[in-house]
Amino acid sequence: MRRADFCHETPDGKIQCDLCCHFCRILPGRSGICKVRRNIAGSLFSLNFGAVVTASADPVEKKPLHHFMPGSTTWSFGAPGCNFTCANSQNWQNSQATPDGLSIPVTPPETVVADALRAGCRSISCTSTEPTIYAEYALEVLKLARDSGLGTIWVSNGYLSPLCLDTIMPWVDAINVDLKSMDDAFYRRNCGARLEPVLDNLRRISRSGMHLEVTTLLIPGQSDHPSMIERMTGFIADELGRGVPWHIIPFRPGISRKMQEIAASSRESIETAWEIGRKAGLFFIYSGEGHSDTVCPRCGRTAIQRHPRIFGTTVVSVDTEGGCPSCHASLSIKM
Numbered sequence: 539m540r541r542a543d544f545c546h547e548t549p550d551g552k553i554q555c556d557l558c559c560h561f562c563r564i565l566p567g568r569s570g571i572c573k574v575r576r577n578i579a580g581s582l583f584s585l586n587f588g589a590v591v592t593a594s595a596d597p598v599e600k601k602p603l604h605h606f607m608p609g610s611t612t613w614s615f616g617a618p619g620c621n622f623t624c625a626n627s628q629n630w631q632n633s634q635a636t637p638d639g640l641s642i643p644v645t646p647p648e649t650v651v652a653d654a655l656r657a658g659c660r661s662i663s664c665t666s667t668e669p670t671i672y673a674e675y676a677l678e679v680l681k682l683a684r685d686s687g688l689g690t691i692w693v694s695n696g697y698l699s700p701l702c703l704d705t706i707m708p709w710v711d712a713i714n715v716d717l718k719s720m721d722d723a724f725y726r727r728n729c730g731a732r733l734e735p736v737l738d739n740l741r742r743i744s745r746s747g748m749h750l751e752v753t754t755l756l757i758p759g760q761s762d763h764p765s766m767i768e769r770m771t772g773f774i775a776d777e778l779g780r781g782v783p784w785h786i787i788p789f790r791p792g793i794s795r796k797m798q799e800i801a802a803s804s805r806e807s808i809e810t811a812w813e814i815g816r817k818a819g820l821f822f823i824y825s826g827e828g829h830s831d832t833v834c835p836r837c838g839r840t841a842i843q844r845h846p847r848i849f850g851t852t853v854v855s856v857d858t859e860g861g862c863p864s865c866h867a868s869l870s871i872k873m
């Protein structure tokens with residue numbers, strides 16, 4: 539536990555947390571929506587500071603990031619809690635946990651970086667749960683990682699406050715944002731959040747030049763309607779850029795927090811979403827088997843081959859600038 543940054547007192551005796559777009563105003567003795575930031579005797583504390591619950595070396599493709607250090611390994615870590623309450627969460631044991639109910643020793647930020655280096659990773663990823671709600675700790679790790687020559691990755695639901703986004707931006711090389719739907723009603727019902735802050739942050743990230751990839755989970759009957767996918771891919775192409783990679787993730791009910799009654803995504807719905815993305819003009823759409831390679835959008839040459847089942851990656855034809863060596867088109871790849 540550590541005293542929190544990103545907060546201020548309000549005239550009515552509460553502490554407002556300024557980390558995410560919930561902007562919780564918290565009374566003494568109470569916690570915010572994420573359950574891991576608590577007002578203790580008039581000061582806000584980060585309860586999950588250093589409470590690392592997941593730590594492992596992963597293929598960077600698993601984040602998913604297909605255009606950032608392709609074929610490399612990243613050190614993934616996360617602390618408990620989340621500012622969303624997604625019914626489809628596949629990580630709910632950690633994301634909906636509070637440090638109160640867990641006995642977790644504090645992992646010094648230096649240890650996270652040392653573990654990453656020892657494992658031969660090229661980057662470090664704040665992931666697993668939502669890094670925004672352990673931002674103070676994540677920032678300490680990212681700064682050390684940068685000093686050690688590691689790439690830095692943030693995997694997020696995109697609900698950061700403008701202040702939080704401004705603060706992390708200089709320390710993050712690549713970000714994957716989960717764009718769950720283009721319907722505000724879906725965000726309110728399924729996640730207990732709103733759509734607009736996510737879209738605003740995506741626009742800002744795109745303008746900033748940070749490496750950006752976007753992920754969407756296709757939940758049958760909830761977030762796979764073709765007209766919604768049309769609006770989503772139009773938004774990505776028109777406002778973020780046609781070169782922003784878009785990952786389509788099929789829904790699997792087995793390990794979801796709720797939604798057990800919903801069937802797994804059909805192959806047909808995934809193909810339909812892929813086709814809609816192509817029509818919108820997106821250059822790089824990934825949906826697993828059959829749509830996992832990176833192909834130059836100009837000359838059609840295969841740049842990167844992937845074997846999704848084993849997260850195998852072979853860089854076939856990419857120049858040192860991350861472009862196509864054949865026709866020199868940009869592939870939006872950071873090697």
Ligand code: SF4
Pocket residue numbers: 555556557558559560561562569570571572573574575620621670671
């Ligand atoms: S991180 Fe978000 S959900 Fe958690 S206390 Fe702060 S504003 Fe509330």
